[in-house]
Amino acid sequence: MKVIIIGAGLGGLTAASAFAKSGHEVQVLERSPKLNPTGGGISIRPSASKVIQSWGFQSTLEQICDRSPSVTYRELNTGEIRTTVVDAPEHADWGSTRRAFVKLLQYQAAQAGAQIRFGANVVKVFDDETKATVTLEGGEELVCDILIAADGIKSHTRRAVLSDLGPPEKWDPIIDQTTFYSFDMAVSELTVDPRSMKLTENSNITTWKGEGGFVVTRYSSKFGRIGLLFAIQGETDQKSLWDEKGDIEFVRRFFKDACSDMVKALGIAKSCDRWRVAEVPDLPRWSSKAGRIVLLGDAAHAMHPNAAQGYSTIIEDIGVLQLLLSAGSTASVPQVVNAWQAICKPRAERVKAFSRWNTKHLSGKTEHAIGVSHADSVLEKVVPDKNADFSSLEFWKWNADYDAIGEAKKYLAETNSTPSKL
Known part of the structure; x- marks a missing residue:
């Protein structure tokens, strides 16, 4: 099967690697002249590590990832641990830097046979019952069986595939009143001072809950670096979703009463990126009407990062x-896409709602706290419940x-189906 993917970010390169390894003919179209990944650290939660294991990618990812068995919640002003939520041991959380992930995924995709074209700017997409067509700047047309749009939260493809369902701005990102300031620094800069030792105690995702703002940190022993995201609620002078000129002095002033770990880290920081938190509204569908163009990742369900x-x-x-597209499938692509959405869309939208709730929770805007009554909340014997309260371990x-x-x-x-009989 011919697969074209728009966008060589995390989602596009992961899809390219997975589908090429499955034997599909894969081409990735990236409008930038080269990869230049920006942003904070990346986590692979236990739900995703199960999928990674089914692909056989685990040993490769472990070369760049730290594994952590739990998520830690601390008080921002004191550094005191509020609760630790312990994951099931067989599917631990993994984390690394965005740059390392993208570099590895690019290599994996190329090794699997995927072609990555840089400087390929898509200007038009179209599909019908038999094929999907991509038109590039300059007029070149490419034809495929399925077109996967992994072109991010501001996806141009999203507007095209949902054009029959109302004005295009209806599906534009919803911008929150929270701004993230992203810092990355060498551990050697921090550990010389005992006031910052909590930042490197383990490789857990650690969330520092505050009032009107919060911090998320993660230590990477593989690269000897610490990533910090400082979140501030309220208006800023930022005009776009992303820029590379965060005001460090503003962040320092806002968090001046935080625990010594944060004050120390901000004191040695030299620069930071910043971005406004945003999400894509729940879409009526993740595909074109004909069903051969699909939206992947942030193009379909961009969410707050706080889950x-x-x-x-x-x-x-x-x-x-x-x-669903496994070898030997005789189902049509639109049939496969319909089943895919039925399985994945409700899940992503529920997680997105939780992420939005957690933005408020971490800034002190909710009544309940995750695991607040559990000094060490172990998930192994908890029965999962997607409809439970967001603060409950059952939902977690x-x-x-x-x-x-x-x-x-x-x-x-x-549904009494198989991938070949959808």
Whole structure:
């Protein structure tokens, strides 16, 4: 099957690697002249690590990732641990830097046979019952069986595929009143001062809950670096979703009463990126009307980053689509795409709602706290419940330890289908 992917970000390169390894003919179109990944650290949550294991990519990813068995919540002003939520041991959380992930995925995709074209600017997409067509700047046309748009939160493809459902701005990102300031620094700069030792105690995702703002940190022992995201609620002078000119002095003033770990880190910081938190509204569908153009990742369900599930839900989406497009399938692409959305869309939208809730929770805007009554909240024996309160361990278990491939197989069994008989 011919697969064209728009965008060589995390989602596009992951899809390219997975589909090429499955034997599909894959071409990635990237409008930039080269890869230049920006942003903070990346997490692969237990739900996504199950998919990674099914691909056989685990040993490769472990070369650049730290594994952590839990998520830690601390008080921002004191540094005191509020609770630690312990994941199931067989599917631990992995984390690394965005740059390392993109570099590895590019290599993996190329090794699997995917072609990556840089400077390929897509100006038009179209599909019908038999094929999808991409027109590049300059007039070149490319034809494929399925077109996957991984062109991000400001996706141009999203507007095109939903053009029959109302004005295009209806599906534009919803911008939140929260701004992230991203810092990355060598651990050697911090550990000389005992006031910052909490930042390197372990490789857990650590969230520091405050009032009107919060911090998320993660230590990478593989690269000897610490990533810090400082979140501030309220208006700023920023005009776009992303820029590279964060005001360090503003961040220092806002967090001047935070614990010594944060004050120390901000004191040695030299520069930071910043971006406004945003999400894509729940879409009526993730595909074109004809069903051969699909939206992947942030193009379909960009969410607040505060569930650490943005990339993980992309991996889940790819794993399910790969299963449904498995070798030997005689189902049409539109049939496969319909089943894929039925499986993945409700999951992503529920996680997105939780991420939005957690933005408020971490800034002190909600009544309940995750695991507040559990000094050490172990998930292993908790029964998952997607409809439970967001502050409950039952929901946390469903969020973190979901089995996307298992749910896809369950869907096929319940509909009396196979990938070849959708």
